[in-house]
Amino acid sequence: MKLALHKRTLQYLAIAGIAAYLASCSFYTADWPGVKDEKERKKAPDFALKDASGEVVKLSDYRGKVVLLNFWATWCGPCEVEIPWFVDFQREYKDRDFAVLGLSLDEDGWTSVKPFVAREKLNYRVMVTSEEVDQLYGGVEHLPTTFVIDREGRVASSHVGLASKNTYRQEILTLLGSPKNEKSPLVSSNRMPRFDLLRPGR
Amino acid sequence: MICFAQAVNVLHFDPPPPLKAKAGSTVEAKIPLSLQEGYHVNSNKPSDEYLIPLQLTWTKGVLEPAGVVYPKPHLEKYQFSPDKPLSVFSGSFELVAKFTVPAGAPAGPAAMSGKLRYQACNNTMCLTPKNMDVALQVDIVK
Numbered sequence: 375m376k377l378a379l380h381k382r383t384l385q386y387l388a389i390a391g392i393a394a395y396l397a398s399c400s401f402y403t404a405d406w407p408g409v410k411d412e413k414e415r416k417k418a419p420d421f422a423l424k425d426a427s428g429e430v431v432k433l434s435d436y437r438g439k440v441v442l443l444n445f446w447a448t449w450c451g452p453c454e455v456e457i458p459w460f461v462d463f464q465r466e467y468k469d470r471d472f473a474v475l476g477l478s479l480d481e482d483g484w485t486s487v488k489p490f491v492a493r494e495k496l497n498y499r500v501m502v503t504s505e506e507v508d509q510l511y512g513g514v515e516h517l518p519t520t521f522v523i524d525r526e527g528r529v530a531s532s533h534v535g536l537a538s539k540n541t542y543r544q545e546i547l548t549l550l551g552s553p554k555n556e557k558s559p560l561v562s563s564n565r566m567p568r569f570d571l572l573r574p575g576r
Numbered sequence: 577m578i579c580f581a582q583a584v585n586v587l588h589f590d591p592p593p594p595l596k597a598k599a600g601s602t603v604e605a606k607i608p609l610s611l612q613e614g615y616h617v618n619s620n621k622p623s624d625e626y627l628i629p630l631q632l633t634w635t636k637g638v639l640e641p642a643g644v645v646y647p648k649p650h651l652e653k654y655q656f657s658p659d660k661p662l663s664v665f666s667g668s669f670e671l672v673a674k675f676t677v678p679a680g681a682p683a684g685p686a687a688m689s690g691k692l693r694y695q696a697c698n699n700t701m702c703l704t705p706k707n708m709d710v711a712l713q714v715d716i717v718k
Binding site: 449451454455481534536 | 584626628654655656700701702705
């Protein structure tokens, strides 16, 4: 009896530990539709990478803007689905303090990325990422991985895997503060992760 | 820094029993592979130039590599490619590696090592390309 109780306590502790770990890693390991409450947002790690023209792009240069930061690769089919959405967002919201930044994980760098960018007519800044930057963002291994970053440079939402265009649009509009500022149903301080979208091996 | 993600390997290789190889002959080794459910890898001849093919290569060893036979791929449609079927392998499948055994190969145990390069996806996400070590035990007989 005592042994059974002890075993159950250990099970509860293990579950609590896993829950705490998931909570601490929440903006990376799960798909959270909707933006986090401001108090829950963590700073997006800064980076400096060169774009196709050789110009250095720093995330911190975008402070004051809402940024959609997308890790992708030319060989990633689901990324190819999302990229035209991001082209639309860049076109529609670029004049409203919004920017898309694409970080490619292609191992051969610009050799693959430049022709792809031209073919798909990407209208936002694209950089080839580095291992250091991947590690800062949790060791990106699954693509697409996308972070939506608020005007203060904090991660407001993240998506691992193919999300929906409408989800992204709602999150962007929520962070841009439009339409004139009704509280978005996508803002929640008590959200539950969608465990069906947890990596790996869905 | 954001929480560290665990490395994910969805393709598994079960080393086969030692390959009996007669000096001066040609031999074939079966390379059994199995993918985690829900995942696929591009075949050795993917349907798009941007996709990364499955490729087995050997480092120099006592046997001389004489080609790899890949299984017939499936043509599958996915959520991210609903119109264009992709040439893929999924589930359990087998590669056949061919070798020439030099006539002067010394009798006894030996090993061949190689790399299997692959890139896996499921219906909604892809994993970064991986290089998996493949080791083959060989027993050379005269």
